[in-house]
Amino acid sequence: MNIPIALDRSRLDAALAATQRGYDLLIDGNWRKAADGGVLTRASPAHGVTVSTYARAGAVEVEAALAAARRAFDEGPWPQLTGAERSKLLLNVASLIERDAELLATLDVLESGKPIAQARTEIAGAADIWRYAAALARDLHGESYRTLGPSKLGVVVREPIGVVSIITPWNFPFLIVSQKLPFALAAGCTAVVKPSELTSASTLYLGRLLLEVGLPRGVVNILVGEGPDVGAPLTADPRVDMVSFTGSTRVGKAAMAAASASLKKVSMELGGKNPQIVFPDADLDAALDAVVFGAYFNAGECCNAGSRIILHESIAGDFLAAASTRAAAVPVGDPLDPDAKVGAVITPIHLEQIERHVEGARSAGAEVVLGGRRLVSLAGQFMAPTIVSGVKPAMAIAREEIFGPVLLVLTFRTMAEAIAIANDSAYGLSASVWSRDFDTCLTVSRGVRAGTVWVNTFMDGAAELPFGGTKQSGLGRELGRNAVADYTEEKTLHFHTGPRTARWLPIRQSGAA
Numbered sequence: 001m002n003i004p005i006a007l008d009r010s011r012l013d014a015a016l017a018a019t020q021r022g023y024d025l026l027i028d029g030n031w032r033k034a035a036d037g038g039v040l041t042r043a044s045p046a047h048g049v050t051v052s053t054y055a056r057a058g059a060v061e062v063e064a065a066l067a068a069a070r071r072a073f074d075e076g077p078w079p080q081l082t083g084a085e086r087s088k089l090l091l092n093v094a095s096l097i098e099r100d101a102e103l104l105a106t107l108d109v110l111e112s113g114k115p116i117a118q119a120r121t122e123i124a125g126a127a128d129i130w131r132y133a134a135a136l137a138r139d140l141h142g143e144s145y146r147t148l149g150p151s152k153l154g155v156v157v158r159e160p161i162g163v164v165s166i167i168t169p170w171n172f173p174f175l176i177v178s179q180k181l182p183f184a185l186a187a188g189c190t191a192v193v194k195p196s197e198l199t200s201a202s203t204l205y206l207g208r209l210l211l212e213v214g215l216p217r218g219v220v221n222i223l224v225g226e227g228p229d230v231g232a233p234l235t236a237d238p239r240v241d242m243v244s245f246t247g248s249t250r251v252g253k254a255a256m257a258a259a260s261a262s263l264k265k266v267s268m269e270l271g272g273k274n275p276q277i278v279f280p281d282a283d284l285d286a287a288l289d290a291v292v293f294g295a296y297f298n299a300g301e302c303c304n305a306g307s308r309i310i311l312h313e314s315i316a317g318d319f320l321a322a323a324s325t326r327a328a329a330v331p332v333g334d335p336l337d338p339d340a341k342v343g344a345v346i347t348p349i350h351l352e353q354i355e356r357h358v359e360g361a362r363s364a365g366a367e368v369v370l371g372g373r374r375l376v377s378l379a380g381q382f383m384a385p386t387i388v389s390g391v392k393p394a395m396a397i398a399r400e401e402i403f404g405p406v407l408l409v410l411t412f413r414t415m416a417e418a419i420a421i422a423n424d425s426a427y428g429l430s431a432s433v434w435s436r437d438f439d440t441c442l443t444v445s446r447g448v449r450a451g452t453v454w455v456n457t458f459m460d461g462a463a464e465l466p467f468g469g470t471k472q473s474g475l476g477r478e479l480g481r482n483a484v485a486d487y488t489e490e491k492t493l494h495f496h497t498g499p500r501t502a503r504w505l506p507i508r509q510s511g512a513a
């Protein structure tokens, strides 16, 4: 059983001293309180103390933010700036993110419960994404066709799509807004951003950085509030041209339905139930490390969590025993401790749901090999790293996204069976395959329906590579070289050059037109 890292009051005091507690809403270049005086508070899931108080947006603030974003798009100057000008501003944001990286990481730790070492990596990754978007801002271009005849030229230009609603979840607060906003800005769009009400602080802090670099007023507006009050109107309002949403499949479907009323473009990054398939000829030591990492990283609260382990039956027993030993050694506890690998779970309700999933699997005949319960020795919401074996593909635990540190073990005999089990899911976000045989790797990676397949590695990412899901894991891709183009619309220009020879109505001899 894991020996927890005890909470350290002095670390918490230092983190609280380094960060602010109260936040207003960013609307039209100004920080505003809610008209009705409403506030939301957020307690650290690890420490139980209040760490943030936000102005809580309502209908008045949603209206003001949408009007500001629309005005900033329709009247400019942001969409009319050159790519070089927008790029320079994005580069400056990246530098400020790096300047304030420790503070941003601390905000995410205090609100999400994720380990500080991991949060630092996420902030560094976010700064890198802002730089990548800055580079793409200068490369946004269309196409031309001189193949239409000597008196014709076809030109396809890319124009910013308009006002974008950006709605993000709580599990990677700063990283996910950074996978969307810099690309929307690079395209020349304006935005209303709604972070999760559980982890809004780092996104609001980003608003300060945007003002510091001189982003024109109204280009980015940031609202804090609950989904039905703020997220829903941002998906339905006809002034919004595109909805870029990351969150659960359930809410994503509702957001898409709302967006359909005015036929907005949607980009959906949704849930996952990702398989890791391990063949007997794999580097089993590396596979074990990746399996443990994939299941417990971010306390399993990760769309990419590789929680469905599909083992060849010849190695299942030994692999499971070794995975249990490693899982029991994962350092769980105070997320402000640099040695912590697993921190707290986001809310008490979510912790109960994770425990219920495990109990459900036990009742359905699976075996809980490790953990299965919260770590009661720690204040706050901590779940013990858990392993459930003897899982059958039809069991709920093998099909539903658990979003907790729970590793499930299924077994296979043939490659075809492994692919079939991997694909037996409503989701299709990511997958991984472990084998030293090239044919096995290629066949499995082609056969598995997923937006990303890792081959002898796990959860690697790069701003250059597109990311997104198939099936009910999403619609569209983020990152990659088309990431800015995603926030544009194509416009076709037909040019005629020289005298017009072909007329619809023939010229009359009398000379009348």
Ligand code: NAD
Residues within 6 Å of the ligand: 167, 168, 169, 170, 171, 172, 176, 194, 195, 196, 197, 225, 226, 227, 228, 230, 231, 232, 233, 235, 246, 247, 248, 249, 250, 251, 252, 254, 255, 269, 270, 271, 272, 302, 303, 304, 401, 403, 429, 469, 473, 474
């Ligand atoms: P969630 O769907 O509950 O909430 C996401 C966001 O939507 C929040 O800001 C929330 O306030 C808002 N929202 C809630 N109701 C809304 C409504 N009716 N209309 C518009 N917005 C509304 O998700 P969560 O619990 O914050 O995050 C966890 C989920 O996110 C998991 O399912 C996870 O797999 C998914 N996720 C996916 C990716 C990806 O890239 N595919 C990345 C991270 C998280």
